[in-house]
Amino acid sequence: MTGLHERHLAVSPEWLALYYRHPLELTHGEGRHVWDADGNRYLDFFGGILTTMTAHALPEVTKAVAEQAGRIIHSSTLYLNRPMVEMAERIAALSGIPDARVFFTTSGTEANDTALLLATAYRRSNQILAMRNSYHGRSFSAVSITGNQAWSPTSLSPLQTLYVHGGVRTRGPYAELSDERFIQACVADLEDLLGHTRNPAALIAEPIQGVGGFTSPPDGLFAAFREVLDRHGVLWISDEVQTGWGRTGDHFWGWQAHAEHGPPDILTFAKGVGNGMSVGGVVARAEVMNCLDANSISTFGGSPITMAASLANLSYLLEHDLQGNARRVGGLLIERLRGIAAASPAVREVRGRGLMIGVELVRPGTDEAAPEAATAVLEAARAGGLLIGKGGGHSTSVLRIAPPLTLTVAEAEEGAAILADALHAAG
CATH class of the missing domain: 3.40.640.10 (Type I PLP-dependent aspartate aminotransferase-like (Major domain))
Structure with a gap:
């Protein structure tokens, strides 16, 4: 546990959730990428909960x-x-x-x-x-x-x-x-x-x-x-x-x-x-x-x-017609993720529109939500250099993917490949 994590726990409510077993301190970002306090670089597919909509450190803003x-x-x-x-x-x-x-x-x-x-x-x-x-x-x-x-x-x-x-x-x-x-x-x-x-x-x-x-x-x-x-x-x-x-x-x-x-x-x-x-x-x-x-x-x-x-x-x-980019690149990303999902028995459904995509996980062979699998994929994706979110109804078993709307085709392909490896690593 880092010193900052310990300090956070000492002064924050218990219900103020943090992602990851070893929480991240993000120090700076540029475009679709962010860096943590240890210098690790991540492709950001969650944008501070859909908030960094355009890009990190967008010069115009x-x-x-x-x-x-x-x-x-x-x-x-x-x-x-x-x-x-x-x-x-x-x-x-x-x-x-x-x-x-x-x-x-x-x-x-x-x-x-x-x-x-x-x-x-x-x-x-x-x-x-x-x-x-x-x-x-x-x-x-x-x-x-x-x-x-x-x-x-x-x-x-x-x-x-x-x-x-x-x-x-x-x-x-x-x-x-x-x-x-x-x-x-x-x-x-x-x-x-x-x-x-x-x-x-x-x-x-x-x-x-x-x-x-x-x-x-x-x-x-x-x-x-x-x-x-x-x-x-x-x-x-x-x-x-x-x-x-x-x-x-x-x-x-x-x-x-x-x-x-x-x-x-x-x-x-x-x-x-x-x-x-x-x-x-x-x-x-x-x-x-x-x-x-x-x-x-x-x-x-x-x-x-x-x-x-x-x-x-x-x-x-x-x-810059970012709505059009969300439609084009998001459509490609959804199709890429559906292709990955076809080979994963843990994926029930890939759904969404544009750059607002959900990947619902279940226990293989059932229709039961698998929140533990979502947590494992979140960790594995981070290890591979990708940040995503999670959500869902009665359990957090849906991977939430919502990159900045300036996402490029190459970055979409990179993120999809990391997510494919994360799904495989998580079992």
Whole structure:
């Protein structure tokens, strides 16, 4: 155990998890690579939990941060803030939400917390519909709508939460149905649920479940849900904390795979937009955003320095078509991983879109989750010079792969080869 690890354990909560038997101290990064305190170099396929979205030490972002820091770092929302207004204008235009208003926070948890505040105030209801296997953050309200038991430490809640089928395509009571019948069954479940509830405020859903193991429903499910929700006046909150900004390749936002009935009422974002800076936010149409009848500010949300970083990062992403790169390189990586999986009895499924890929592990010959195998592969991948994540439903048996969106074909091939060796080494 290193001295820093011992110091960490002495002052940190026991529930503050660390990866690896011998935890890493990352000291610097460049492009798609990071280095640890011992000088070891790693290909980064997790990006600080999907947060280093573009690249480590991207010159355009570091330059914008340095220049803004030389002017003013902080002011709060009590003063006009040019970078914040410019970033809000860009996000409002990109969101697809008509007459959009944008509120900036410091994290995805805070963004979802704000979305819940807006929805419950607008609808005058504390009932929330959420998806099974979901994750929306670690605040008291976000935990109370999280449908993943491993990340929900208390049953106490300020909200009444009801869980809907549909977030996991290949497990559960509807897994054997065709996509069309799967959607029909989930819609019927939602209709039945609404028949037994009184005035729910909103449905909150991740288009692709992040912590849940990069699971997703068939395209069109949330469009079908939206038709039902609209009849009941229930809002739709799309949690784009992990799926936004082109990561899925096919779309800029995850909700666009379900776009038949237009954009969500509320959209939340965070993680990658700041490329490592602490940025989150909420987009909603003016009627919903303006429903609060009490004062509110944000001390740190939308700070000049984080907005400068986000503006530079978003410009780089759009100018270099990183969504297209996620589609092209991610498609190649998924196919490469599926080829590797075909030779591994421990792999149940390779799934995902763009550069958001899950590899689900099971005990060979069964359909039982294998969290111990996921841990072993994580360790073996690190030994081979590759950093990945893990997640899943009731057990962390899914390898989570989400590199920066500038990933090259050569780096995708390199990472896939290391992962193939790690799967073999882990047995």
